[in-house]
Amino acid sequence: xxxxxxxxxxxxxxxxxxxxxxxxxxxxxxxxxxxxxxxxxxxxxxxxxxxxxxxxxxxxxxxxxxxxxxxxxxxxxxxxxxxxxxxxxxxxxxxxxxxxxxxxxxxxxxxxxxxxxxxxxxxxxxxxxxxxxxxxxxxxxxxxxxxxxxxxxxxxxxxxxxxxxxxxxxxxxxxxxxxxxxxxxxxxxxxxxxxxxxxxxxxxxxxxxxxxxxxxxxxxxxxxx
Numbered sequence: 619x620x621x622x623x624x625x626x627x628x629x630x631x632x633x634x635x636x637x638x639x640x641x642x643x644x645x646x647x648x649x650x651x652x653x654x655x656x657x658x659x660x661x662x663x664x665x666x667x668x669x670x671x672x673x674x675x676x677x678x679x680x681x682x683x684x685x686x687x688x689x690x691x692x693x694x695x696x697x698x699x700x701x702x703x704x705x706x707x708x709x710x711x712x713x714x715x716x717x718x719x720x721x722x723x724x725x726x727x728x729x730x731x732x733x734x735x736x737x738x739x740x741x742x743x744x745x746x747x748x749x750x751x752x753x754x755x756x757x758x759x760x761x762x763x764x765x766x767x768x769x770x771x772x773x774x775x776x777x778x779x780x781x782x783x784x785x786x787x788x789x790x791x792x793x794x795x796x797x798x799x800x801x802x803x804x805x806x807x808x809x810x811x812x813x814x815x816x817x818x819x820x821x822x823x824x825x826x827x828x829x830x831x832x833x834x835x836x837x838x839x840x841x842x843x
Contacts, residue, residue: 714821732828
């Protein structure tokens with residue numbers, strides 16, 4: 619069972635570190651290759667993606683044809699994983715396998731038995747030594763301590779939302795510089811993050827208990843602005 623996090627832990631994103639990574643010795647700097655490992659750049663309005671196992675932290679186990687992810691506290695022994703500079707070694711993060719360089723896109727996420735997670739987007743070549751939400755290359759909506767928040771560059775903005783829905787939507791308008799958290803029941807945007815995107819993005823997920831199931835290739839609900 620995952621332990622509750624303190625406010626300080628949340629701000630510093632220490633929740634993403636596993637016991638194994640905290641006990642590890644000095645980290646070896648890894649440079650990402652110039653060649654991008656993602657499938658293709660999506661320009662249409664029906665983004666279809668799976669989770670990219672090559673990026674997944676060892677505590678994250680993909681399932682349902684790589685559309686879902688479950689957190690396992692013990693996880694896999696990192697030494698048994700294929701050495702891949704695209705993998706998150708210190709943070710329980712996984713990326714989607716599509717890059718987004720333009721257009722307006724919508725997907726949904728079903729949350730099961732999780733009290734701590736993050737959903738959003740990140741630059742495809744974001745440093746794997748960072749956690750999503752802690753740098754200027756990622757923008758996420760998170761849930762922890764029974765509260766929602768928006769987060770980028772390690773700055774947290776509370777999001778007013780009653781309860782924790784089982785399913786939420788993510789709306790990305792790359793050209794307009796908008797990332798929205800969507801109420802899928804009422805087809806309304808709960809909160810938006812405004813930013814000028816400058817590089818290809820990937821769907822990004824952080825998970826520290828429970829599981830998430832992604833739903834892509836969806837029509838955008840009518841009425842969203």
